[in-house]
Amino acid sequence: MTDKYRTAVDAAAIFSETDPDGTITYVNDQFCAVSGYTKEELLGSNHRILNSGQHPQEFYDSIWSTITKGDIWKGEICNRRKDGSLYWVNSTIVPITDDATQKIVKYISIRFDVTEHQELLQALQWRASHDVLTGLPNRALLHERLGMAISAARRHHRLLALGMLDLDGFKAINDTYGHAIGDRLLVEVANRLKETLREEDTLARMGGDEFVLILNDIQLQTLPISLRRLLETLSHPYEVDGQMLEIAGSIGVTIYPNDNEDPDMLLRHADQAMYQAKQSGRNRFQIFDVPTNNEALAASLILARLEQALMRQELRLYYQPKVNLQTSEIIGFEALLRWQSPYEGLVPPLQFLPFVERNDLIVEIGEWVIDQALRQIKHWRLLGHKWSVSVNIAARHFQKPNFVERLRMLLDRYPEVPPNLLDIEIVESTAIENMEHVSHCLIACQDMGVTFSLDDFGTGYSSLSYLKRLPAQTIKIDQSFVRDILTDKEDLALSEAIIGLSKAFDREVLAEGVETRSQGKRLLELGCQLAQGYGIARPMPADQVIKWVEHYSRVPSWGGEDD
Template identity: 50%
Template sequence: MITDATATITEVNDTFSRITGYTSEEVLGKYPRILQSGRHSSEFYDEMWTTLKTQDRWSGELWNRRKNGDVFPAMLTISIVRNAAGLVQHYVSLYTDITTMKAYQGQLEHIAHYDLLTNLPNRVLLADRLSHAMAQCQRRNQSLAVAFMDLDGFKKVNDNYGHNVGDELLIALSQRMKEALRESDTLARIGGDEFVAVIVDLETFEDSQPVLERLLKAAADPVTLGGNLIQVSASIGVTLYPQDGSDADQLMRHADQAMYVAKHEGKNRYCLFDTVQEKASKTQLESIDDIRLALERREFVLHYQPKVNMRTGVVIGVEALIRWQHPVRGLVPPLEFLPVIEGQAISLEIGEWVIHSALTQISQWQSMAFNLPISVNISGYQIQQGNFATRIAALLATHPEVNPFCLELEILETSALHDISKVSATMNACHDLGVRFALDDFGTGYSSLTHLRRLPAQLIKIDQSFVRDMLEDADDCAIVEGVIGLANAFRRDVIAEGVETIAHGVALLQLGCELAQGFGIARPMPSGDIPEWISNWVANDSWRA
């Protein structure tokens, strides 16, 4: 749409007519306000015009109204065209109807926060509520309990009566357990037959015991389904905050550990996490000094997990995954040492070592006639360093034989939450160097559509937690489908991680996702094993059908 200096419409194209329903004859000579939806305040439009007059350009989302009265979301960019004297000659507006994208966003936001089967909060919303509850504890000088619950005997119900009856049992028990809690508490289903309760406003552990007893009873009381009397029970692990001074993720892990103790001790009971024992059992592995020393001793190694196109059988690249070849403990996985150095200077050194090692490996494979891109995981702390793009350029300069396109940097979707503008600018600077980006663990953040619009990532990785359970969990399958839809809407490639079986691959292909990685394809392996694996690997016939 083009207007003159008085904002009178002088020209529209066919796309404008298709989006709004107005013909050019119906809008020429009129003002764009005929499209206003009534959803925006006058302040919104005042700010738009102020920005436009001072910067000669405005871009953003807004709601407009079609000729038939329907309100729709649009991405709008308005630019000023000035004459030789610097006076406004025209305003040029570019519209994009983002109704489909908004629909995907709404679908994702709903299914990413609630369990479709039980309508309870899921793990994402649970994490948010737990963080808020922890902050409230600090302000009120109170405690909270995190109770991790796993149903005893639930697998036998599925085996004996089928998954439909199993689902009905989960719905019935979730309602009972929710009623066993107080109004201020939270109950979430985090997958399968696992539930987590956050019990707040506590002074001592004893204050939580009546609630825990009610949860045990709610799980253990028989349920009649389809004429069958079904009975299970629950094993519950509990940890207290701030007595257990961990972060939210660690509180969940500690409660999970205590749950396994409850199962070992006979099931149908609760067990309190022993913080004293935990502190006493911590090893020197958690020392930052030990990790720094390991870097100096070259004890870190990279293993590589292939990424493939399931339909064509082509190996499209590998992901580099760090391991610690510990002289005493053997091969130590990253989750046992990377969280210790998060936000520390040593994490930047290790991050650069990984990139340098990956570039060296690309060069070595090229000499063997294997042109294989490598993706490297980048922490949020690392990419938000002011000199990140400069450091990438320096590392690339030490490997001039390597095409920068062969290096892909994976960042967690949540890494960009704090300063998305800064992260976007850094990514664009790296993109100018020829380096590609992937958004890792997509679907676990809170602003997925914003990230897709503003972050120049060519590849979207569906988080393995959704892929792993998608065959049994309708929520996870819906999230996977929503992420694939969003990626297609934004013309991004999409890859699923956590593909563990042939059936996972078939389901993903049916949803339109061809790229994948996971144990069902190959486990991470040393670099020396990759060429032989590529030579021998053939995609499953059911994928290539």
């Protein structure tokens, strides 16, 4: 690199040069300022002096494999300063070759400090997987840990106990002493339970005064002793702000693989056993009795009825508008499934979809939904409306190897419908369960023109760290954050951060669950213009949409006060 270009880079970035063996031959002042080393300490040293230990050896092998072939490498690297602290850089490494021999004579590296960005991502990632009050894993991380524990139990032929613990008498303490005392009591309970459990076990908070225990590699003979010890530890008096408080707990437990179900069903069975413990007198435990469980029979019955409902055309799509709060423009609709049962009337999805999500019937239902949505788009276009429609796709459906081919066949049925008017929504947990497959599917579908939205954003696993790897056009802020955006500073901060990150990654951002004009106004102030929710409109049958649109055009601006 000529002195002229080196001077230009020096002024704008962290810059260094190394010889072909990785020995540092030049660094600029910015490099020294960020790393904490002097030029004298760096020159002549190997670049490994900055190794943070945060990346596996395969990461560095991939870098060297790329640049030694003469190709440019780009990516983010975590380095370690002289004082031992970590910092992140967005780095571009360029091999420089000799014009005569075409051999690499040196490598130049241009870096930009992205430490603050990474720290924000990590903080948000932690929040997405932990309970802020107690620091325990939350529901999202619990599902990840439970999945790993089930896999380990299956692989090593061991028993796993999953427990649901609910505090007895906590509401009375909250009502008597206030929520501040109640929160501090929950922290003390969490700390006491953590101290009682083994290192290989997991304690998570589900919310309120409910906790979940994952007890790995248990023995049936000693499990009752362990559960009694937990209850006894829990029942010792607590001193909180000078108040002596007493509390007890009820625990419901199910044993895997004796109860050979998936994580959601295991949690449900533990919850059932916990309520049985409460009904039996509280301050005790109850182990789930698999042979007497009737839920599997009920699920089979619902599954059979849904198969008939699909054949008898009892399923319906309701449409919820998505609008631009700033311009009042209607940008599209989300298609939401309902079951018009001849016995129960209109059945909401939560009462039947969980029973089919792990059955291939969900694939048939999903394809029916896409077909109906495309049919509705076609009808609206004939009336002069170019609204897009979003459809929710279940994990089992989206992860089918032939998903892309089947979607192409459905699109081919409606050649007059532009594919970009179909938007597919997937929840973030689906996206990260099989990242490579999902990314390939998203790209293949987008090549056909179909758009994608990432739903329930920020509620599961370590989703935020995967944002840049998922080419979804729209990020939907989960309604759990929007609901208390006016009163909860943490939800407000998290919503603001998600909006900022979405814009940084050039994604559209849409808020779900907007119920009041004040919420809409606050979202506009944060920079989120797109929204949906009951404050705009409840889901409605297709034949009511046009009338609603005519009314909405006369609704006052979202900048006003609540009605």
